[in-house]
Amino acid sequence: MWLGNDQYQFFESILFETLGYSTEVIEVRFVSGGSINTAARVLTPEGTFFVKFNHAEKEDMFEKEVRGLRILRSTKTIHIPQVYGYGKNGGKAYLIQEFVENGGQHPAFWRTFGQSLAKLHAHTHHSFGLDFDNYIGSLEQTNSLNENGIDFFIESRLRPQAGLALYNSLIDYKLYSRMERFFPLLAGLLPNERPALLHGDLWSGNFLINEQGLPSLVDPAPYYGLREAELAFTHLFGGFDDEFYESYADVFPLEPQLEARIPIYNLYPLFVHVNLFGKSYLPPIERLVRRYLGA
Template sequence: MKLLKEVVLQLFNKEVSIDTIQSIGGGCIHHAGVFQFEENKYFLKWNKRSSQMFETEAIGLGLLNQTNSVSIPKVMGFGTVGEIDYLCLEYVSSAAPKASFWEDFGSSLAQLHKHSASTFGLNHHNFIGSLPQSNNPHNSWSEFFIRERLEPLIEMASDNGLIDTSTNSKFERLFAELPNLIPVEKPALLHGDLWSGNFLVCSEGQPVIFDPAVYYGHREAELAFTRMFGGFDPLFYQSYNEVFPLQCGYEDRVDIFNLYPLLVHVNLFGASYLSGINSTLSRFT
C-alpha cells in the first residue's frame, strides 16, 4: 500500500517495502489498522482530508500526556499523503484488567481533573466524533456550556429539522436556570469523550484512554459522560471521589451535563436520542 510506505518514510525517514496494514474494526468515522515496522507495532488512522481532525487529536493526546496522570498511546506523528490525512500512534495490545483496575482508573482521572486553567475552553477548536467542537474561552462554566456546547448543536439540529420550536423554548428556560443548578468549579482538563468505547486495558492490566475531545471544563461533565451507556464500575466513582471529592448533589446533575453528548448523538445519528433530551428539559424547566 503506497500510503503505508509514505507514512513510514515521513515518520521514520526510511524507505521500506512493507505494504500491509491489518484492518481493525471499531471506528465509524475513519479507516483504521495496525502495521509492523522493525520490532514494533503501530496503530494508523486515515481518511480523506479531515479539516485538522487528526492534528487536534494529536494535540489533545499530548495535553493529556503532559499531566503524567493518565496513560495514553504515544503519538508517533500525523501528516498528509496526497489527499489522505493520517494519525499514527503506538499500538497498545489489550489484556485482562488487574484487580485494582477500576480504582486505578478512577484515581488517575481525578488526578487529571486537578489540572486547571484560567478559563473554560481551550486555545484551539477541535472535534467530538466528526462534529466540530468550539472552545472559545469563558470565565463562567454556565456561559461556556450554553454558548460553546449546547447552542451550536441546537442550531445544527434545528437547521436539519431535528428539533422543533417547543424544544428550543425549553432550552431557553433551562439556560436561565443553569447558574443556579450547576455549582461553581475551577476549569478541569477533560478527556472530553470518555465512554466505554474510548478506553482499553493494556498488557499491564491498566487503563489507557484515547480518542479525546480535550478542553478545560466542569469535571462533572466528564463523569456524567462516563454514564451515558450504562456507566463504569462503581469502584471507579468511589475511587475518584476519594481522591477528588465531588460537590453535593452530583447525581442530580448528571442529566443536565449529558444534554451535550445527547445533542451530539442527535446530530450524528438522528432524532431517536431526543427522548432523553426532552425528559431532562421537562425535569428542569
C-alpha cells in the first residue's frame, strides 16, 4: 500500500475513467479487501465509492468478477452492489463499486437472507458450470459445462484442486490416490439435483449488512452447481444464524440428512485453502478420506 499525493491522483484518475468527468477525492479510507486486493472507501462530492485494486498479476480477474456480479444482480433476488467500472491504470487493475453503508442489522436480516438465497438458487440452467471460467480467491476456477452435477463437482472442483496441491507438494501422492478412489463413491453419497445459481464463495466475510439492514453479497465466484455445496460452505467457518437455514428450507426444501454431506462438499473450499494458505487445512480432508476408505 502506498500513501501520499500519488494515492489521491490514482483514485481521481480511475474515477475520471469511470465517470467520464473529473471529481475531487475528499477522503480515502482503506478497508479490508481480503488477502489478494487492497480496498478503499473513497469519498467524493459525487458520493462514496468502494474501490479494489491490485498489481494486475491476473489481468482478467476483475473482468471476470464483474461478469459474475452482473449475473447475480440480474436475478433481483438479493442486493448486489452496483458496478461502476473496472480497468487498468498505472500498472494496477481496479474495480469501482457502490459502497455499502452499514445501516445496522434489521430484525428480519437472517430470515430475509435465507429466503433470498433460496430464490437465487431457484435460478437454473441446462448444465452445471458457466459459459466462462472465473476465480476463487486468486485461483482459477474451471466452469466447463457438464450435464451431471456430481461429475461436475469431481471434474471441475475436486480433481483440479487436489491435482494443484499435489503439483505444489502440499499433499503427497498417497492422499491424492486416495482421493481418486473416493471420487467414484460420490454418486451414492450426494443427491444429483438440478443446477442452481450459486454465489460460489459464500462465507461470513462475503456478506455485508446494507443501509436497509439487509444482506448484500460481495466477492462472488458464481456458477451453476449443487446448491448443497453453497450451504455446506456457510458451515465451514460459521457466522450464519439458525434462522438463515430454517428460512432457506421454508422456500426451497432440502433433501434429508444434509449434515452428513457437509464435510464432503467442503472438500472443495478446504483444498482451495490448502492451495492458497498451506497445509494447516489438510486434517479435515484426511479425516474424511479415512472415514470412507479406512486407515
